[in-house]
Amino acid sequence: EAQVTQNPRYLITVTGKKLTVTCSQNMNHEYMSWYRQDPGLGLRQIYYSMNVEVTDKGDVPEGYKVSRKEKRNFPLILESPSPNQTSLYFCASSPLSGKAYRKETQYFGPGTRLLVL
Amino acid sequence: GQQVMQIPQYQHVQEGEDFTTYCNSSTTLSNIQWYKQRPGGHPVFLIQLVKSGEVKKQKRLTFQFGEAKKNSSLHITATQTTDVGTYFCAGRKTSGSRLTFGEGTQLTVNP
Numbered sequence: 001e002a003q004v005t006q007n008p009r010y011l012i013t014v015t016g017k018k019l020t021v022t023c024s025q026n027m028n029h030e031y032m033s034w035y036r037q038d039p040g041l042g043l044r045q046i047y048y049s050m051n052v053e054v055t056d057k058g059d060v061p062e063g064y065k066v067s068r069k070e071k072r073n074f075p076l077i078l079e080s081p082s083p084n085q086t087s088l089y090f091c092a093s094s095p096l097s098g099k100a101y102r103k104e105t106q107y108f109g110p111g112t113r114l115l116v117l
Numbered sequence: 118g119q120q121v122m123q124i125p126q127y128q129h130v131q132e133g134e135d136f137t138t139y140c141n142s143s144t145t146l147s148n149i150q151w152y153k154q155r156p157g158g159h160p161v162f163l164i165q166l167v168k169s170g171e172v173k174k175q176k177r178l179t180f181q182f183g184e185a186k187k188n189s190s191l192h193i194t195a196t197q198t199t200d201v202g203t204y205f206c207a208g209r210k211t212s213g214s215r216l217t218f219g220e221g222t223q224l225t226v227n228p
Contacts, residue, residue, distance in 0.1 A: 031216075033215075033216070035218075040126070041220065042123075042205065042218060042219065042220035042221040043160070043205065043218040043221070045215070045217070045218070048215055056215070058215075090159055090160070092160075094216070101148075101167045103165050104148075104150075104165070104209070104216075105150070105162040105165070106150070106152075106160075106162065106207070106216055107162070108159040108160050108161070109159065110159055111159050
């Protein structure tokens with residue numbers, strides 16, 4: 001089954017304790033992205049990646065790191081989490097065709113709810 | 118940078134009423150996509166529009182892409198309680214580039 005998986009689904013941690021949220025897709029997609037969703041603010045992009053070893057900042061990258069060593073995985077790293085990073089996080093992936101008419105549907109993972117105390 | 122704005126932020130309707138959400142981009146888009154997120158769920162792809170002036174229908178949902186490819190709308194006819202959720206538009210400036218999401222419109226439907 002084609003899917004995007006995220007782990008963990010729920011996480012409670014304390015300020016300053018490094019954590020990693022994993023994201024994996026089995027659709028051979030080039031494009032992967034991380035979003036955070038907060039009430040009233042919609043989906044804000046943290047980082048995205050066009051392909052292996054190619055990553056770029058989104059709208060709210062401060063306090064986050066990513067890596068793309070393999071096509072299927074795109075982990076999100078919080079080196080020193082703070083309470084303002086408490087949020088719902090979504091990983092997503094899509095193909096990249098370079099053609100406007102080709103469907104570049106973005107598939108979302110189930111989300112990771114993070115609470116930083 | 119590219120911005121995609123969506124209005125309204127919230128919409129409350131009685132079941133059977135129509136609903137429309139609007140999406141505007143600061144730049145011309147290569148294509149635009151619409152997603153629906155049910156409460157407690159993740160965004161799910163609805164449709165992609167590519168051509169200037171394009172109109173597509175999915176049952177009670179009608180999607181339009183503006184002539185200038187800078188705006189789009191989603192119209193739901195005769196809403197049902199199953200339509201509850203947040204609707205997002207998302208656009209690409211060029212094919213194969215970053216996908217930028219609007220803030221979403223949260224729809225509630227009173228039975």
